[in-house]
Amino acid sequence: MKVAVNIARVIVGVLFIFSGLVKANDPYGLSYKMQEFFEVWNFHLLDNYTLTFSVLMNAFEIIAGVAVLVGWRMRLFSWLLLLLIIFFTFLTGYALLSGKIKTCGCFGDCIPLTAKQSFIKDLVLLALILLIFAYCNKIKPLFKSSLSISVLTIVTVLSFGFQWYVMQYLPVKDCLPYKVGNNIVEQMKVPANAVLPITETVFIYEKGGKQYTFTDKFPADLDTYKFIDRKDRIIKEGYNYMPPIKDFKLTTLSGVDSTAQVIGQTIDYYFLFVKDFDGLSAKDSWYKEFSRIYKEAKVKDIPVYVVTAQGDLADKLFNQANDHLGVTIFTCDGTEIKTAARTKPCLVKMKGEVIDHKWGRAALSTVNP
Incomplete structure (x- = not known):
């Protein structure tokens, strides 16, 4: 079991550090993703605080990842990680089941994951963190407490300092459609490997106080129905069919x-x-x-x-x-x-x-x- 716990620590620690660093490269990206969730939930009062939340969350992921790797205060950090991953799993589960959020921003814009991929990732992390949580008292720290504190202090300063830098000087790695070298006109075109969604047209009629939907087959007495609406329904989702730049208009x-x-x-x-x-x-x-x-x-x-x-x-x-x-x-x-x-x-x-x-x-x- 000791080997399994140590493997779980390495996986969780590395993933949290990596996730935090990728998002710390672009704190505004996570901030905008939070605003997307808040808009869906109608939590507009929190919009002005999303950048602060983003910076704090990115820094915490990096700090927590390092703490898990060095084994410092494992009882505290196993609790914090468990609460965080439960929250993340709720978010990705909501995105998957509701269909209102297409990507969750778990690894920023550089590594976009679908809601399904993010949810599966969080379930795996939840299982690993539960294992760490169950055996947190048996995990031995790698360093003396004073050295661990020094390491985490440096990591904390670097986590916040790096985010301050990119918010002033732009992200170190730009993964967005407007990055240096991109042709704006080309980015406004549908990608060559696009797979368009398959849709069907649904007609909504009313008769006798009840609504009926029809697609390609209509009743013989259609003239006795009252037309209400027409909608397009997606039968099969497409992939990569939206141009990277959609609304650039001067x-x-x-x-x-x-x-x-x-x-x-x-x-x-x-x-x-x-x-x-x-x-x-x-x-x-x-x-x-x-x-x-x-x-x-x-x-x-x-x-x-x-x-x-x-x-x-x-x-x-x-x-x-x-x-x-x-x-x-x-x-x-x-x-x-x-x-x-x-x-x-x-x-x-x-x-x-x-x-x-x-x-x-x-x-x-x-x-x-």
Whole structure:
């Protein structure tokens, strides 16, 4: 049994460290996934706290994984891991049974798992953690208590420090459709290996106070029924049939779609992605750096555009106050901006349709257009 417990410790510890690190690379990703769950459950009061929850959860997974491997305070951490995996299993089970959440974000966007895969993973982890929990008192620590505390202190600092870094400078590994090297136009196409879902059309009629559904066969006296509705029902789920980029559309403040015109350029140009302006002002260092970048680019005839979900606020900040920059502003779907920009704001250099470089908020001072 000792061997089985040690194997379980290694598997659980490594998986939790790996899971935490993958998600710590992009804390906003888990934050947005939490918002997706909260929206389904109508827990909108928690939306403003999802980033904090994300950072804490990612750090805890890493810390707990290390604690299990070194065998420190196993009674405490076996309890914490058991409670956490029960919670995770509930989430993935809900996602699987309800069908309202397609992916659970267990390993972030870099390793997407279906709800079914996530649920099976959590069931396996639950069994392993139960084994650790049952024999936690017999697990011997690898190091002296003082050394274990030192190791976990370093791990804690690194866990939070790494997340602070990526939230300022962008993820170290970008696994999203707007990563450097991707062609935006190509990403807007349905993948070549797409498998479309098989659907059937369902017609809903009413007669005598009762509703009836028909597909390809209708009763001979159909004219005595009252038509209610028509719906498409999925018979067999498809796979990979949605384009990675779905709603990238650049619209001027006057409502003109300029997407093809802008990304059809063959010259270099820049996008400043800003989903919203909560917590942002012209007094911030990023604004001063962007003002410098814009003015230097203008001298060189390099176009610079602001892309945001809040066009009026952007126009007020950049063009009606402060430096009166006169920057061209486009509105775009907020979800697309969240996908493209994991810091607020985020500068992207384009070469035609291809993303050439990206800078997070804290790196704008290094940009020389």
